[in-house]
Amino acid sequence: MSELVMAADGRPLKASLNRALRRQKLRALALIAPLLIFILVSFVMPIADMLFRSVENEIVGDTLPRTTQALKTWDPSADQAPGEEVFDALYTDMALAVEYKSHTRLGSRLNYEKTGIASMFRKSGRRVSKFKTDVYKDTFVAADAAYSDAGQWERWMSDAEIRANLPVTTDAYDGWAKMLVEAEGDVPGEEQPWNFVYAALYQDAVAGAELPIAVDVSAIEPVSISAQFAAVDDSWLDPDVWRTIKTYAPKYTNGYFLNSVDLMKGAEGIEQRPDNEKIYVVLFVRTMIMSLSIMGMCVLLGYPIAWLLANLKDRTANLLMILVLLPFWTSLLVRTSAWKVLLQQQGVINDLLVWIGLVADDNRLQLINNQTGTIIAMTHILLPFMILPLYSVMKTIPPSYLRAAKSLGATNWTAFWRVYFPQSVPGIGAGCILVFILAIGYYITPELVGGTKGVFISNRIAYHISSSLNWGLAAALGTILLVIVMALYWAYDKIVGIDNVKLGG
């Protein structure tokens, strides 16, 4: 039996030690807290928020809540548009969305999935307040003037029994009242309800609900809402449009991810995109292959330079180091434009080759606006990221090892390959990781010198972020890229070992 060891103040030593340690840990945590919070707020959270957009899809359900509800019973494999009840719901949703100015935003969202929806929503939004549905309002008001009284409406709509009797009306009135307060800054008790509320009341009445004041609605010739939507744009009768709305009604979607691997949601589940719209898989593969080539070029060019730097006298080495760093101090755009001047067909390199006589004047080399151009320009831009880690690792390899190997009878090559090279591998690893990860994210240089076949997936991400505003697709493409990088990093760790990477001494 071990006896409890006591500290000087009479408490158990273990607890006392723990306390002291905990305090130390807390102090350490408090010291790094500013940085930790800064990184969380300014780096981790925005990235998480951006990645979340790749599945988020609340806009459809939020903008058209009644329509998506009504669509639940519609069979998407039908070859005709849904019935009048869906259009009635759309009428209410659209009239409200126009006041919130959210209908065009939804139109743009759905236009990513089916071309033409943007203008359908824009046009319908302009016309929906002028739909000819006065007959409902006129009939109710003619039957009893109370139906035109804003205050009376408010009293009805706060009566639980009437609300239960008139579900459709209640829903439309509540949406209207909320919109009035939020978008217009008016008070519902002072405004006569708009036409779509009377249209909703008519639907309740036809369904046999008990009205607050009985009105004979049998004489009303019902107005076809679908016909009025179709008059604005006949695509409203296209079942494809409704299929799109129904497909993208849920709060979350895998549509962006499918799109980013050239698939799409068709009528019968997931299908391939048509050949003339497939781009992303090709671009992902191309980005990987070209980044690996750039990385390889950097190793080939960077290794001898780093070796030279590490083995020259300090004075000369410093001078050369400045030359290596010089590109770092020049703007990226300037460097890229300089490559254009050098590489184009009427450029310096071609002129030189023609002058020497290596190349015929009418057969100048195509060195830019293709993959060659991208690889040359990016290798140049990323070379310092390879040279610097290589140099700092080589600096720590004692030259005496090579001399020892040679004195034991090794040839120059054996000495290098068996003794020197293995010790420089951590530098190669670090340089490769740096160059590769930087390369797959580059988009300015490929855009400027890549022509048609030398652009990367990041060019498309940039396009969707800044031009098409399809941030969901951009987020999905970005997520895939991130996952690929992490998978490669994991593979590297398994094969080479991440402990084997050194950025310096």
Add this chain to the structure above:
Amino acid sequence: MKTTMKLMATSCLTLTASMAFADGHMANEMTIVSWGGAYSASQQAAYHDPYMAKTGVNIINDESSAEAVAKLRAMNEAGNVTWDVVDVVAADAIRLCDEGLAMEIDADTQLADGDDGSKASADFGDLLVSDCFIPQIVYSTTVGYRTDLVGDTPPTDICALFDTETYPGKRSLEKRPVVNLEWALLCDGVPKDEIYDMLATDEGQAKAFAKLDTIKDDTIWWSAGADTPQLLADGEVVMGSTYNGRLFSLIEEKKQPVAMLWDAQMFDLDGWIIPTGLTPERQARALDYIMFATDTQRLADQAKYIAYGPARLSSAPLVGKHATLGIEMAPHMPTDPNNAKNTFLYNYEWWADYRDDMDAKFQAWLSQ
């Protein structure tokens, strides 16, 4: 001692002042976003300087128009819009309006009447392509060619782009579907008024791409406005598309052996939007600026500095000479009757719908 007090007082004042700045906007300051370069310089001379002299408002320039759409959305989501007036092309204005990021403008009440007494809505006419868009200039995408590389028969119409036998050599075209598809169909014999209907069909798109296929290997695709002028100046291409103002500066200012075609020039518009989410005070100031900067005289003034046509009908007679070159600017306006014999008006509604779809197809076609 006195010095110390003074120093302290000064630093206190500086601190307060910088905090007021940090708050976003001093009472008398506004941030105007535009494209930079010669274009911003023309706006500075024609709009900003007179406005600052007139009102005392200090205008800060931001050259972010190329990323305006994305940045405005990000600012709007963050609830902190730091821009007061933004210069964008009409297609972007439509997108911003759709996204609820630009405020709607009532032309007749919020814009100045024309000098000739016409209402703003009539003076701008069809150019008010979106409820949020206040047109400023008409520019066009057109073709320039090297006079020394086209032989004895300089091109006269747009289809020279597709005629690689008469005009061998590289061409440069913009790396996006807009304009290229229209020209391709036009040169494939489709009548001008049927082009957009045609492009809406799969066959029409296939036809347009097939026509572009014939010059795909001879084309350098540009993405920056400065590309074609540089390629023409270096003799890298024999002809290429770019904005008419760029060609004006290449021909008249830099005196390069280049000439331009006005045939089938594609009209496009550039103008202002006011972001949503401004405080009432800032919004009022932005509207006041817009009222001033888009009146008849101001729009005509801008043409002194850059070869883009004023968007108001009433400004056209007031266009004078270039401020430094001293040449008459009217004949260099895309809207000049001699130049506008055969023009093409970009169909905004159509492109707003088809832009994403066509862009995907165009990119797929490029990478094949």
